[in-house]
Amino acid sequence: MSCPKTQLLLKEYFSDELSLIAKNEIEAHVSSCEFCNAEFSELLETRKTLEGWQHQRVPHWDRGEELFRRENGNTNRVFSFWDKLQWLPTGASAVMLILFLLNTELSSSQDGYNISFGSTDVSVVYLENELSAFEESQRANLKQAIQQIEAREDSNNVELLRAALYQNQQDTAANLERIYALFDQQRVRDLEDMRAGYQQLMDSDYETLRSLRQLAQIVSYQEQGL
Amino acid sequence: VIDEDEALVGAALNGSARAWEKLVRRYEDKIYNQGLRLTGNNSDAMDLMQEVFLGVYRNLHRFRGDAKFSSWIFRIAHNKAIDINRRKRFMTTSSGRSGDQGEDDLLDKIPGRSSLEAEEILSDYQTNKIIVSMLSELPISQRLIVELKIFQSQTFDDIASIQGVSVNTVKTRFYSALKKLKIISEEKNVLP
Numbered sequence: 001m002s003c004p005k006t007q008l009l010l011k012e013y014f015s016d017e018l019s020l021i022a023k024n025e026i027e028a029h030v031s032s033c034e035f036c037n038a039e040f041s042e043l044l045e046t047r048k049t050l051e052g053w054q055h056q057r058v059p060h061w062d063r064g065e066e067l068f069r070r071e072n073g074n075t076n077r078v079f080s081f082w083d084k085l086q087w088l089p090t091g092a093s094a095v096m097l098i099l100f101l102l103n104t105e106l107s108s109s110q111d112g113y114n115i116s117f118g119s120t121d122v123s124v125v126y127l128e129n130e131l132s133a134f135e136e137s138q139r140a141n142l143k144q145a146i147q148q149i150e151a152r153e154d155s156n157n158v159e160l161l162r163a164a165l166y167q168n169q170q171d172t173a174a175n176l177e178r179i180y181a182l183f184d185q186q187r188v189r190d191l192e193d194m195r196a197g198y199q200q201l202m203d204s205d206y207e208t209l210r211s212l213r214q215l216a217q218i219v220s221y222q223e224q225g226l
Numbered sequence: 227v228i229d230e231d232e233a234l235v236g237a238a239l240n241g242s243a244r245a246w247e248k249l250v251r252r253y254e255d256k257i258y259n260q261g262l263r264l265t266g267n268n269s270d271a272m273d274l275m276q277e278v279f280l281g282v283y284r285n286l287h288r289f290r291g292d293a294k295f296s297s298w299i300f301r302i303a304h305n306k307a308i309d310i311n312r313r314k315r316f317m318t319t320s321s322g323r324s325g326d327q328g329e330d331d332l333l334d335k336i337p338g339r340s341s342l343e344a345e346e347i348l349s350d351y352q353t354n355k356i357i358v359s360m361l362s363e364l365p366i367s368q369r370l371i372v373e374l375k376i377f378q379s380q381t382f383d384d385i386a387s388i389q390g391v392s393v394n395t396v397k398t399r400f401y402s403a404l405k406k407l408k409i410i411s412e413e414k415n416v417l418p
Binding site for chain 1: 238241243246247250251254255258259262263268272275276279280283351353354356357360372375376377381382383397398400401404405407408411
């Protein structure tokens, strides 16, 4: 089963010249006719699928520029300001590379500026000399540094020794004073003892003399008695 | 008011390579996508695009500005698509679809492309892959009408003028094309 109007109506529906009245009529029929409605929905669905096309970017290509230039000649080519500058960075890089490769040296002296290309002794030997000189200077620096460290160490040691000695000296002096005081005390005590001894001796001598005197008196007495 | 296309055409005719490049850039994506839909693969699409711009270049002096440049370039693309399909038809053996057409137009004698070739298209664009494989089942005349109507938003009058047939024929072909695409779509959904 089908509707005889389906093809005719739907064919017209996609026409751009379709008037609003005609469009409304078609839609009215389509909404009431089962067959037309089914067909219409499916066609719309198909159109929707097609309209889902994802825009793709064209892969890189020449754009026929070569052909255009060849046939038109390059003389007519209009350069814009930026066209002229577009090679500037590349050109500058190239110039710097050449200057580097030629070992260009710019030096200023009293005579003015001097540019030299490819220094005569720039070679392995020159580089080695430079390196050995650098090594020498580094060695010297290291040596000097070690010496400085050693000197500092020595001065520190002397200071320490001096401090120790001073401390020691201080101690010694105190000790000597103490010993001296002790000795002095001892001396005083000895003197005292000595004086006491002398006194005692003198006392005993005196006793002896007195005894002798008594003895002499006794003797003289006895002689007189005789 | 001179539009930008016309200004660029004028400058290109005076030998400005920059104007030519700008003109190409404005249309290359559109023509390339058109080529993808009509030929179904990238290499033919690129061929088509290059031939279109070569045709534009060769005929630039004939562009008078009485029609829009976009219409003019799409007409060239339309004709180139037919040329490419015709060439393919003679280069390859017929795939046995010659009895498929009921129209009296010569275009309908050109068979559709194998859907296998549609596989060549970039797989990043899954929807495009489906559309291309659907379109590849249509004869070139119907494919061109779908292209002009759906993707180029041309009127049936314009399409009739481009294809040299009556407006009624164009409407019938468009309706038939949509119906056929619907069936193809259903088949593809049933048969993965």
